[in-house]
Amino acid sequence: MTPSKPSQDSANYLFLVLPRFALLWVCILLIPISFFFKIWWLLFITVCLTCLGIYNINQKRHAILRNYPISGHIRFLFENFRPEVRQYFIEGDREEVPFSRLQRSIVYQRAKDVDSTTAFGSLNDLSKPGTDWFLHSGRSHKISDHNFRVRIGNERCSQPYDLSVFNISAMSFGALSAAAIESLNKGAKQGGFAHDTGEGGISPYHQKHGGDLIWQLGTAYFGCRDEQGKFNPETFVQRASLPQVKMIEIKLSQGAKPGKGGVLPASKITEEIAATRDIPMGIDCISPPTHPEFSTPRELVHFWQRLRELSGGKPVGFKLCIGMPWEFMAIVKAMIEEDNYPDFIVIDGAEGGTGAAPVEFMDSVGMPLVDALIFVQNTLVGAGIRDKIKVGVSGKVISGFDIAKLMGLGADWCNSARGFMFAVGCIQSRSCHTNKCPTGVATQDPARQKALDVPDKSRRVANFHQNTLKALAEIVGCAGLNHPNELMPHHIVRRQPDGWIKLLSEHYQFIDSGSLLTGNCGRRVLDDMWKLADPNSFQAMTIADEIVDAQNERTRAHQEHCT
Template sequence: MDQILSFLSSIPWWGWILLILVIIAINDVLFNRKHTIKHNFPVVGHLRYFLESIGPEIRQYLVANNREELPFNRRERSWIYASAKNENNYEGFGTDQDMYSSHYIFVKNSILPFKLPAGHPNQKNSGLIPCAKAMGTYNNRKRPFRPASIINVSAMSYGSLSAKAIESLNEGCKLSGAYHNTGEGGLSPYHKKGADVVFQIGTGYFGTRDEQGNFDMSKLVRLVQKNPQVRAIELKLSQGAKPGKGGVLPAKKISKEISEIRGVPMGKDVLSPAYHSAFGSLEDMITFIEEIAAATGLPVGIKAAIGNLDDWHTLAGIMKSKNHGPDFITIDGGEGGTGAAPPSFADHVSVPWIYGFSDVYKIFQEYELTERLVFVAAGKLGFPAKAAMAFALGADCINVGREAMMSIGCIQAQSCHTNTCPTGIATQNKWLQRGIDIADKSMRTNFYFVKFRKELLQITHACGHEHPAQFTTNDIEINLSDKNLSNTLESTFGYTKDKVNFQSVTELVTCPHLGGNLDLKSLQITEDAIH
């Protein structure tokens, strides 16, 4: 034994490395049956797979330019990060955008910008923009709701996001006056940190289901009664990431807490089907919406990605004839979102937001229904100029998902579906979540929303308007093909946005239905950071 130990200790360090490489080579040649490259090129073949595994990181940090990456390029991410950290989010030496590219938008400024009158709410705080419309007033709901912010957190469930991420977003929403959509995974304790909440009901009816998985109205009523911060209910028909497709929550991901929140058993896969079992037709859906509104007193809306328009014509016709229906409609873009999906769905099923929204808006305009609806827009709109375009087309407020995730530290690793998110945001791994400082991240969410609204207000005032709701389809131009050059949204999409019944921001701030419980001090930003 002593001789063996003596021999081993005499082997130099490079000898050990050589021995390990020989063992790997023998294993590759004799026992590897899964990877041809490793078999044919022992040892060296491993380098190929290693480089492939870190390819996204190499491209993200070393190869791609500022405007090249998708879904969000480096310039877009940098603007969100700087805004969220209350740092300088300006850029110098002119734009590096290709201003002649297709779909590039131009905001048409006025020769005389809007001048804030004395005593205007935005003189002391330029981060305050309530929604110009209130949800539920037309249908006489018992508890109408006017969002205190025109930008809010989109539907992202506890389970898809971590507990600390949900809690950070909710506390940030409270600080900024935004609402927080629960996603279809139910109302978790982490959604109850003070922000207004939009409770989403999906096809799995999580949190409101009976033992057989059917919708249980009594559970929804109890949930609303116990949680007054729930201000509206959203019925999810489909989402941009995978419209028309259900999902499976694997048994291994169902913790005791998730089981209790969602109302599902532990130890069994849980199916979230592609369709609703509570109704089977559009008429039945409207009846279902009215039943929920009557039982809870809350505004009820629907969320969908847009494809075939025939059903939207039918829905508008029913709403016109019955004189009731959803109080708001969230239109999700086919650009996808935080939900994991097969590439064929993410890449090809449903149309991008700008096409889907304009088509649906025109339908409801045809039936003279736009005034009674609040239009919520979602689809990579978390940037002030894009938001201005959305308002010009008819949106009343904006929902952001991935942009909100970036405000709390998401680095676009695109590993949301693997439970290995390196920032701890889209994973249930407790170790990875430990890096999230809730106090810091909630303040970053607040700063992102406030700076977004401030910059959007500056654009709005530059166009001669007081509120983004006053944007018209003639205020924005969009690049088309080389032959058509650029054209207004009105000319491009073939309609004129209906005028919103807006008087003043002061009136909105004093509205009795206004949500948010705003602490105006929390909306203040450090001016030194932007000069």
């Protein structure tokens, strides 16, 4: 049986329908009234609203507009303004979505060179589980020079670079506007720190002001690719030989969307972007999820050595968001077997957010930064090679405390992307992927980009860097130390869920140097994953493979003993 339709004459039906169409009926009624009394502005408005209502009744895309042809738009209006209303009027000062008001305020104040000190006590609940704090020393002192640096480059590197401990993380021209790139690079030049290009290549705006660059090579090899999108050594040599390029970073994955690759919408591709990346206009620019130049850990080692030679001996390393742990361990095994180590590794935490990504990737894929740092630190120490490689980190780094904590847990330096975006003028509207950034930071719209004044914003970038390092120096001096590379896990305390406190050296389990090589590091899960790591494949070895390898190892040992 088919359901019976409500009668047009039914009082119940009219009772339900009339309120929904009330605004439309009012507009229709006002048309002749406004015409008769010659109220032309009212006539114009009512005619427009009536046409809108009739259109909405007949359209099939939005059900709510068919039932509420005029008033239904109020719902969409509120939905559009909800993020701004929540950010400015509802959210708390420490509610991180993804950065709290206090975090943003710290950046804005330091970028403007305004005193960021506060009074009347901390707003933090120091008894809350998970709260961290530094232990100060009776030998605390003032550090006059806050220009902390770390040397990048091992014995295979002929052009080492003294890198600041706080730098601009990877953000591409295309994702950011030309004015934003200019501001960041000019600020890096003024402050004496490095600017990571992101995988989008080296644009004219990266080169205009002469700031030091870390050239990032993604899976699409923008700026050094042939017509098929593969690596082109000739164009790589041309770019890598630029005096501005101080380091070269192979991007394996990023925290915002690990394992997914990247997309630059066609709407954001200008002639300049197309020329910088060697790509056509009019279609979305896709970066594949994996590199075509290598498919195994051992091939990755050969690739970074090739880049090191082509660049004339500049520091070469790679960046990744930790996924399957044995894959990173496989890379470490390949390093050891080839006796060839990267000059640096950058760990990107899953908190990273400068790349637009599906919500599933943004929220539920990739290892958070601190966990990833502890894992990488343990792996490199356990393999006995920590002293051969410098480790950088990126992921929601804003304050001097953030840098000090991460360096205390093993990092040699920190990068920040969104922190420097705030310094340029970002207001966290979360519209980076729409090409409608309200401040002109993440857009290719020429009219919106005009909002950024490069001389002013570059000073703010340099100020934010300088004032953050001053805050870091105060923490280091408070601990009785002279350089942040002296910070250790035992300098930091964490409140536990049961209310007790622990040093981070006790909270996290750190292993001894070389203990992974002996198969007894004290953490069974690390020992087991180390056994699964295969230097010839990113896939985990099976138990059968492990047995065969063990037998082969015993055979080789027996043969060596006999000879």
